[in-house]
Amino acid sequence: MLxxxxxxxxxxxxxxxxxxxxxxxxxxxxxxxxxxxxxxxxAAGCVPLILLAGRPRRVARAAAAAASESH
Numbered sequence: 470m471l472x473x474x475x476x477x478x479x480x481x482x483x484x485x486x487x488x489x490x491x492x493x494x495x496x497x498x499x500x501x502x503x504x505x506x507x508x509x510x511x512a513a514g515c516v517p518l519i520l521l522a523g524r525p526r527r528v529a530r531a532a533a534a535a536a537s538e539s540h
Contacts, residue, residue: 475483 473483
């Protein structure tokens, strides 16, 4: 910081500010990666539920069609 033109009193404060900025960027990236991983795990966990749900029955479709025709 001294080579960049900061005073001897201001140089350590600027250095700590840059260090804090670097750490903040890293924590933001790590928290984003954690959230992305969590969403992936939830999505992968929903696949078996979708497969177990099966197809809708035709009876339900016929009942819905009959209900819409009666109105």
